[in-house]
Amino acid sequence: MLTPIHIPVLVDRVLEALAVQPGGRYIDCTLGSGGHALAILERISPGGKLLGIDADPKAIAAAEQRLEDYRDSTLLINENFVNLAAICYKYDFLPVQGILFDLGLSSLQLDDAGRGFSFQHEAPLDMRLNPDQQLTAAEIVNTYPEVQLAHLIKIYGEERQYRQVARHIVRERPLKTSLELARLIERVVGGRKGKLHPATKTFQALRIAVNQELEHLESALRQAVNILGSRGRLVVISYHSLDDRIVKQFMQREAKNCICPPDLPSCVCGHTASLKLINKKVITPSRAEVQTNPRSRSARLRVAERLSAQDEHYRIIERLGFSTEIREHGNGWKKPASLEKIRQVFAAA
Numbered sequence: 001m002l003t004p005i006h007i008p009v010l011v012d013r014v015l016e017a018l019a020v021q022p023g024g025r026y027i028d029c030t031l032g033s034g035g036h037a038l039a040i041l042e043r044i045s046p047g048g049k050l051l052g053i054d055a056d057p058k059a060i061a062a063a064e065q066r067l068e069d070y071r072d073s074t075l076l077i078n079e080n081f082v083n084l085a086a087i088c089y090k091y092d093f094l095p096v097q098g099i100l101f102d103l104g105l106s107s108l109q110l111d112d113a114g115r116g117f118s119f120q121h122e123a124p125l126d127m128r129l130n131p132d133q134q135l136t137a138a139e140i141v142n143t144y145p146e147v148q149l150a151h152l153i154k155i156y157g158e159e160r161q162y163r164q165v166a167r168h169i170v171r172e173r174p175l176k177t178s179l180e181l182a183r184l185i186e187r188v189v190g191g192r193k194g195k196l197h198p199a200t201k202t203f204q205a206l207r208i209a210v211n212q213e214l215e216h217l218e219s220a221l222r223q224a225v226n227i228l229g230s231r232g233r234l235v236v237i238s239y240h241s242l243d244d245r246i247v248k249q250f251m252q253r254e255a256k257n258c259i260c261p262p263d264l265p266s267c268v269c270g271h272t273a274s275l276k277l278i279n280k281k282v283i284t285p286s287r288a289e290v291q292t293n294p295r296s297r298s299a300r301l302r303v304a305e306r307l308s309a310q311d312e313h314y315r316i317i318e319r320l321g322f323s324t325e326i327r328e329h330g331n332g333w334k335k336p337a338s339l340e341k342i343r344q345v346f347a348a349a
């Protein structure tokens with residue numbers, strides 16, 4: 001039987017990854033029904049603040065109830081996280097010590113029979129996180145040219161039989177409901193293979209396209225880095241390989257001082273690292289967690305830490321061969337090299 005509430009995934013690992021500090025300031029970009037947010041609030045209170053964002057107004061309403069006891073410490077905003085930086089500037093909520101993305105859908109959305117996310121319920125083909133948005137899955141399914149549909153199912157769904165699925169959709173449209181579409185895909189792709197329902201991949205593709213999930217994630221990750229304070233943590237849980245690849249590649253790129261192609265004789269990109277990878281290996285749920293919460297089975301958690309401005313200065317100094325005397329014992333800083341001094345060295349180089 002499906003769980004009527006959303007059980008937050010990898011909660012202890014998330015708290016550890018965020019290095020949650022009492023009195024700190026954190027952002028949950030995917031508030032859902034507030035499970036992770038509640039765990040963070042319990043650790044940061046009293047004195048801490050949490051900004052919770054969700055594109056789905058129903059999620060905000062559910063989280064408001066759940067986080068009622070922490071009303072004075074929370075700011076809950078019904079927005080898309082693609083507007084993360086604008087939200088933080090508007091509400092003067094920066095810098096922050098940690099930002100969490102727990103991507104995808106909550107059980108509340110999957111089990112909400114009217115939303116069309118699930119191929120197990122009869123519902124209009126909707127799939128919008130935010131009902132104010134124009135584009136729905138029905139519009140994509142019933143109006144996109146076959147070639148565009150096929151491309152979308154291939155790229156966003158990684159469905160091997162993308163051509164056949166698209167061809168049959170176009171032949172049999174208009175399709176009105178999620179069950180109509182699921183049955184059609186089952187006829188084309190064949191019955192259940194392993195644990196995956198045959199419609200899983202095409203439904204994933206449609207949901208990603210309707211909500212522009214990949215583009216929004218890329219953009220939000222870039223914004224998150226600029227909002228994090230020194231040594232702030234960026235924590236992301238993904239549930240499918242497309243999201244996870246974006247997160248992994250983003251973190252790896254931002255952890256490098258040069259992103260030039262390897263065959264260039266010297267660096268021309270001028271890129272400097274803004275993140276340090278905390279877990280080189282992806283974190284996944286334990287077998288016990290998967291048993292109690294089967295929806296956690298595909299979760300993949302990645303963590304990175306914002307390098308401080310001082311660290312950036314330090315690396316420049318190191319690269320240029322400056323004395324490191326200014327570095328304090330331990331990991332603190334007395335005084336970073338002045339930018340003017342660094343500029344002079346660059347000008348002379």
Ligand SMILES: C[S@@+](CC[C@H](N)C(=O)[O-])C[C@H]1O[C@@H](n2cnc3c(N)ncnc32)[C@H](O)[C@@H]1O
Pocket residue numbers: 006007008009029030031032033034035036037053054055056059079080081082102103104105106129216
């Ligand atoms: C897996 S659930 C999060 C569950 C939450 N961590 C909890 O403990 O209840 C993902 C949530 O992210 C929201 N979401 C997905 N993409 C979003 C986006 N681009 N902007 C804002 N919210 C988004 C969904 O509406 C959903 O509520």
